[in-house]
Amino acid sequence: xxxxxxxxxxxxxxxxxxxxxxxxxxxxxxxxxxxxxxxxxxxxxxxxxxxxxxxxxxxxxxxxxxxxxxxxxxxxxxxxxxxxxxxxxxxxxxxxxxxxxxxxxxxxxxxxxxxxxxxxxxxxxxxxxxxxxxxxxxxxxxxxxxxxxxxxxxxxxxxxxxxxxxxxxxxxxxxxxxxxxxxxxxxxxxxxxxxxxxxxxxxxxxxxxxxxxxxxxxxxxxxxxxxxxxxxxxxxxxxxxxxxxxxxxxxxxxxxxxxxxxxxxxxxxxxxxxxxxxxxxxxxxxxxxxxxxxxxxxxxxxxxxxxxxxxxxxxxxxxxxxxxxxxxxxxxxxxxxxxxxxxxxxxxxxxxxxxxxxxxxxxxxxxxxxxxxxxxxxxxxxxxxxxxxxxxxxxxxxxxxxxxxxxxxxxxxxxxxxxxxxxxxxxxxxxxxxxxxxxxxxxxxxxxxxxxxxxxxxxxxxxxxxxxxxxxxxxxxxxxxxxxxxxxxxxxxxxxxxxxxxxxxxxxxxxxxxxxxx
Amino acid sequence: xxxxxxxxxxxxxxxxxxxxxxxxxxxxxxxxxxxxxxxxxxxxxxxxxxxxxxxxxxxxxxxxxxxxxxxxxxxxxxxxxxxxxxxxxxxxxxxxxxxxxxxxxxxxxxxxxxxxxxxxxxxxxxxxxxxxxxxxxxxxxxxxxxxxxxxxxxxxxxxxxxxxxxxxxxxxxxxxxxxxxxxxxxxxxxxxxxxxxxxxxxxxxxxxxxxxxxxxxxxxxxxxxxxxxxxxxxxxxxxxxxxxxxxxxxxxxxxxxxxxxxxxxxxxxxxxxxxxxxxxxxxxxxxxxxxxxxxxxxxxxxxxxxxxxxxxxxxxxxxxxxxxxxxxxxxxxxxxxxxxxxxxxxxxxxxxxxxxxxxxxxxxxxxxxxxxxxxxxxxxxxxxxxxxxxxxxxxxxxxxxxxxxxxxxxxxxxxxxxxxxxxxxxxxxxxxxxxxxxxxxxxxxxxxxxx
Numbered sequence: 001x002x003x004x005x006x007x008x009x010x011x012x013x014x015x016x017x018x019x020x021x022x023x024x025x026x027x028x029x030x031x032x033x034x035x036x037x038x039x040x041x042x043x044x045x046x047x048x049x050x051x052x053x054x055x056x057x058x059x060x061x062x063x064x065x066x067x068x069x070x071x072x073x074x075x076x077x078x079x080x081x082x083x084x085x086x087x088x089x090x091x092x093x094x095x096x097x098x099x100x101x102x103x104x105x106x107x108x109x110x111x112x113x114x115x116x117x118x119x120x121x122x123x124x125x126x127x128x129x130x131x132x133x134x135x136x137x138x139x140x141x142x143x144x145x146x147x148x149x150x151x152x153x154x155x156x157x158x159x160x161x162x163x164x165x166x167x168x169x170x171x172x173x174x175x176x177x178x179x180x181x182x183x184x185x186x187x188x189x190x191x192x193x194x195x196x197x198x199x200x201x202x203x204x205x206x207x208x209x210x211x212x213x214x215x216x217x218x219x220x221x222x223x224x225x226x227x228x229x230x231x232x233x234x235x236x237x238x239x240x241x242x243x244x245x246x247x248x249x250x251x252x253x254x255x256x257x258x259x260x261x262x263x264x265x266x267x268x269x270x271x272x273x274x275x276x277x278x279x280x281x282x283x284x285x286x287x288x289x290x291x292x293x294x295x296x297x298x299x300x301x302x303x304x305x306x307x308x309x310x311x312x313x314x315x316x317x318x319x320x321x322x323x324x325x326x327x328x329x330x331x332x333x334x335x336x337x338x339x340x341x342x343x344x345x346x347x348x349x350x351x352x353x354x355x356x357x358x359x360x361x362x363x364x365x366x367x368x369x370x371x372x373x374x375x376x377x378x379x380x381x382x383x384x385x386x387x388x389x390x391x392x393x394x395x396x397x398x399x400x401x402x403x404x405x406x407x408x409x410x411x412x413x414x415x416x417x418x419x420x421x422x423x424x425x426x427x428x429x430x431x432x433x434x435x436x437x438x439x440x441x442x443x444x445x446x447x448x449x450x451x452x453x454x455x456x457x458x459x460x461x462x463x464x465x466x467x468x469x470x471x472x473x474x475x476x477x478x479x480x481x482x483x484x485x486x487x488x489x490x491x492x493x494x495x496x497x498x499x500x501x502x503x504x505x506x507x508x509x510x511x512x513x514x515x516x517x518x
Numbered sequence: 519x520x521x522x523x524x525x526x527x528x529x530x531x532x533x534x535x536x537x538x539x540x541x542x543x544x545x546x547x548x549x550x551x552x553x554x555x556x557x558x559x560x561x562x563x564x565x566x567x568x569x570x571x572x573x574x575x576x577x578x579x580x581x582x583x584x585x586x587x588x589x590x591x592x593x594x595x596x597x598x599x600x601x602x603x604x605x606x607x608x609x610x611x612x613x614x615x616x617x618x619x620x621x622x623x624x625x626x627x628x629x630x631x632x633x634x635x636x637x638x639x640x641x642x643x644x645x646x647x648x649x650x651x652x653x654x655x656x657x658x659x660x661x662x663x664x665x666x667x668x669x670x671x672x673x674x675x676x677x678x679x680x681x682x683x684x685x686x687x688x689x690x691x692x693x694x695x696x697x698x699x700x701x702x703x704x705x706x707x708x709x710x711x712x713x714x715x716x717x718x719x720x721x722x723x724x725x726x727x728x729x730x731x732x733x734x735x736x737x738x739x740x741x742x743x744x745x746x747x748x749x750x751x752x753x754x755x756x757x758x759x760x761x762x763x764x765x766x767x768x769x770x771x772x773x774x775x776x777x778x779x780x781x782x783x784x785x786x787x788x789x790x791x792x793x794x795x796x797x798x799x800x801x802x803x804x805x806x807x808x809x810x811x812x813x814x815x816x817x818x819x820x821x822x823x824x825x826x827x828x829x830x831x832x833x834x835x836x837x838x839x840x841x842x843x844x845x846x847x848x849x850x851x852x853x854x855x856x857x858x859x860x861x862x863x864x865x866x867x868x869x870x871x872x873x874x875x876x877x878x879x880x881x882x883x884x885x886x887x888x889x890x891x892x893x894x895x896x897x898x899x900x901x902x903x904x905x906x907x908x909x910x911x912x913x914x915x916x917x918x919x920x921x922x923x924x925x926x927x928x929x930x931x932x933x934x935x936x937x938x939x940x941x942x943x944x945x946x947x948x949x950x951x952x953x954x955x956x957x958x959x960x961x962x963x964x965x966x967x968x969x
Contacts, residue, residue, distance in 0.1 A: 193609035193611060194608070194609040212663065216666045219561075220590050220666070220668055224560070
C-alpha cells in the first residue's frame with residue numbers, strides 16, 4: 001500500500017517553535033504540515049486543557065498572501081477533528097487572544113508576525129492564554145504522533161495531494177466581528193473620546209493587520225489620523241531591528257507632517273509597537289515598556305535579558321520591581337505568573353520588541369482593563385502618547401526622562417547554531433577563568449575595560465566597568481549569531497556590535513576559530 | 519407620506535412626528551446620513567435615545583446612517599437629552615443626537631440634534647439643510663470604510679459633572695421628585711444618594727407610554743400629584759422633570775407653583791453671587807420682575823428670542839454664566855452652554871441652601887406683577903395681526919425682537935408667531951389683576967378682529 005508519506009513528491013520540512021509560535025518558509029508550510037501541527041495542538045489541548053471535540057476554536061490571520069490558504073488548512077484540521085471553527089477575520093493577534101481568553105476557548109492565529117512574506121507562522125493560544133515554553137514539548141510529542149498516523153494513511157484515502165495540499169476546497173466561515181468590537185471597546189472604554197483632540201497622529205499602516213482597527217481606535221479617541229504607507233504587498237518591519245531605510249522614512253514623515261504629535265506603526269500582526277517622536281526618532285520597546293508600566297502604576301515588570309539598563313534604571317527609580325527573563329514572550333508570561341503568585345497585584349511584561357502584556361486586571365481612569373498576558377502593540381502606543389499629553393510633553397521629551405543609554409543590534413549570518421551555542425555554553429559561568437578568557441577578545445585597545453559582571457539568563461551578557469554592555473545570543477531558528485550592545489553613545493553601541501560581527505576576523509569569528517581549535 | 523407632509527416634522531428646534539407614519543427607521547437612517555454629511559467638523563457623533571417604545575430602533579437606524587457615511591458613532595444608550603449635550607461638550611465631538619419627543623405623548627417621537635461646540639441644530643442653523651437632503655435623498659456617496667460604533671456609559675462622568683454645580687453644601691431638604699416616567703427617573707438614582715436629601719420618588723420607572731400623566735411639567739395639570747404630595751407631606755419643595763429630562767420645574771412648599779421666571783430669578787441670584795456683574799440671558803416671555811431683580815442684584819439682563827437655540831448662542835457671545843427660558847430650560851456656561859434639567863434642579867437647591875429661606879418665602883419676593891399663562895390663539899394672517907397691534911399700541915415702547923413686544927409703565931405684552939402652526943402666542947403681564955384682565959381682553963379682542 002502506498003502511504004501518504006510515500007506519495008509526497010517533496011521532502012517535508014517540519015515546523016518548529018520560534019520565540020513564540022511555529023514559524024517556517026511558506027513553501028514548507030504546506031496544507032499537510034499546517035494541518036498536522038494543528039491536529040497535534042488540538043490533541044495536546046484534549047489532554048492538557050480539558051478540550052473536547054465539539055468545542056469552539058477561534059481562528060484569525062494577518063494580511064500575508066499565504067495566510068488564507070493556511071487558515072483553510074487549520075480550519076480543515078479543526079473541523080475534521082470535531083471542533084467548531086469561529087473565524088474572527090484578519091485582525092491583530094492580541095485581538096484574537098483577548099477574545100479567546102474572554103471566551104475561555106483556544107485560539108489559532110496564522111501569522112508570521114514581522115518576518116518576510118516568504119515565511120509565515122502559526123501562533124497557538126490555550127483557553128488560558130499563550131502556549132508556554134513548558135507546553136511546547138508536549139505539543140511536539142502530539143504533533144509527532146499525529147504525523148505518523150497521517151503519514152501512514154493510504155495515499156488513495158488521504159485528503160492531501162502529492163504536493164501536500166488539500167484536495168478539497170475549504171471555505172472560511174463568515175467573519176464573527178465580536179473580537180474586533182471587543183478590542184475597540186477595550187480602549188474606548190478606558191480612554192475618553194477627546195483624549196487626542198486636536199492631535200495629528202501619523203500612522204504608518206503598510207501591511208499591518210491592525211491598520212484599520214487601530215485607526216478606528218485613534219479616531220474614537222479624537223485623533224486626526226494621517227494614514228501613510230498603506231501597502232497591498234506585505235512589508236516586514238521589526239521593532240527590534242529597525243532598518244536604516246525605515247529610520248530615514250520616519251524622519252521624512254516628520255518633515256512632511258511638521259505638526260504631527262507622533263508617528264506610530266505596528267508589525268505585521270500588530271503585536272509589536274512603533275512609537276516615533278515628532279523628530280522622527282524611534283523609541284525602542286524596552287524603554288517604551290518602562291514608560292507604559294510606570295503610567296499604568298505597575299508593581300512588577302518582567303522584561304527580557306536584552307533590555308537596556310536605561311529601562312531598568314527607570315523602573316528602579318519608579319519603584320517598580322523588575323526581573324529579566326530569557327527572550328520570548330512565554331518566558332515573560334511565566335515571570336508575570338510567578339510574580340502574581342508571589343503577591344504582585346499589577347504585573348506587566350514586555351520584550352525589547354515592545355509587545356506589552358498585562359498580567360492582571362488593571363483599573364485605568366476608573367474603568368477595568370482586562371488582563372491580556374500576550375504581546376499587544378495598541379496599549380503601549382496609546383499609553384505613551386497619553387503619558388506625554390498628560391505631562392504636557394512632546395513625545396521626544398517624554399523619553400528624555402529616561403537615563404541616556406544607547407542600544408545597537410547586529411547579527412552575523414552563516415554562523416552554525418551549534419557553534420554559537422557552544423560559545424555561549426563555554427562562557428556560561430561567571431568566574432575568573434571566564435573573565436580572563438573574555439578579556440582576550442574584549443581588549444582595552446577597543447575600549448573595553450574590566451568586566452564587572454556576567455549574566456547568562458539568555459546567552460551571555462557582559463557588563464563592563466565602563467558601563468558598556470555586550471550581549472551575545474544565538475538565533476532560535478536560523479544560523480545567525482546575534483550581538484546586542486548598550487553604551488553611553490550611539491556610536492559606541494554601534495561600534496561594539498560591529499566589532500563582534502566583523503568579517504572575516506571579528507570577535508565572533510575569533511571565538512569560532514578558538515573553539516574549533518579546542 | 520408626501521415630502522410636503524414629511525417636511526412639517528422638521529420643527530424650529532428639533533424634529534417631531536408620529537411614529538410609524540412620519541417617523542420610521544428608514545427616515546432616521548436618512549437623517550443619520552444627512553447629519554453625517556452636514557456636520558461641519560470631522561469626528562465622532564454621540565447618539566442616545568429615550569424610553570419610548572420605538573426609540574431604540576429609531577436610534578439604531580440613525581447610527582447606521584451615520585456610520586454609512588463614515589462617521590464614528592458613540593452609542594451612549596438610553597439617557598436624558600442633556601447627557602447627549604454633555605457628551606458632545608465633554609468629549610469635543612463633532613455632534614450628537616438624541617431620539618426623543620421630549621414631553622410629547624408616546625405616539626410621538628423625534629430628534630434633538632447638536633453640532634460641535636454643543637450648538638443646537640435648528641431650522642435656522644443646519645436642520646433645514648438636513649431636511650432638504652433627507653427629502654431629496656441627496657447624500658454624499660457612502661464612505662468606502664463605514665464608521666465604527668462603540669458603546670460608552672457616561673453615567674458616572676455625568677454625575678461627577680453635575681456634582682460640580684453643588685458649590686455649597688445642600689441643606690437636608692425633604693422633597694418629592696416627579697420624573698413623569700421619563701428618562702430622569704433612570705439617572706436620578708445615581709446622584710440622589712450623594713446629595714443627603716430625603717426624597718419621595720414619584721413615577722421614576724421610565725415608561726414611554728406615560729401611564730401616570732403627560733411628562734410636561736409646564737402644564738399645571740401634570741403637576742397635581744406632585745403638588746398634593748408636597749402639601750400632604752409638608753415637604754420643602756417638589757421637582758418635576760419633562761420626558762427627556764432636560765427641563766425641570768419647581769413646586770414650592772405648601773404646593774405653590776413656581777413660574778419659569780421665578781426659577782430664572784432664583785438661579786440668577788446664585789450666579790450673580792459667583793460672577794458679580796455678569797450677564798444673565800433670558801427670553802422675551804420672562805417676567806419684568808425677573809429682569810428688574812437681575813439688575814438690582816448687579817447683573818446685566820439680556821433678552822433674546824424664545825427658543826433654546828438663542829439662549830445658548832447669546833450666552834456664548836456675552837460669556838454669560840447662566841441663561842433661562844420660562845419653559846424650564848436652564849442653560850449653564852459650565853455645562854458647555856447647554857441646558858440641563860438635573861443641573862437646573864441642583865442649582866435651585868444650592869440657591870435655596872444659600873438663601874436660608876423657604877422657597878415660598880423667596881418667590882414671594884420675586885412676585886411684583888401678575889402674568890397670564892401663555893395663550894395660543896388661532897389666526898389666519900399673523901402678519902396682519904402684528905401690524906394692527908403695533909398700530910393700536912403705537913404709544914407704547916415697541917420692539918420686534920421676537921414677534922411684537924409692547925411696553926408700558928404698568929403692563930407689557932409679547933405676541934409671537936408660531937413657526938409651524940397658524941397660531942400666535944400671547945404673554946402679558948400687568949401691575950394688578952384688573953389691569954391684567956382689561957389689557958388681556960383688549961389685546962385678544964384686537965387679535966380676533968381679523969379682516
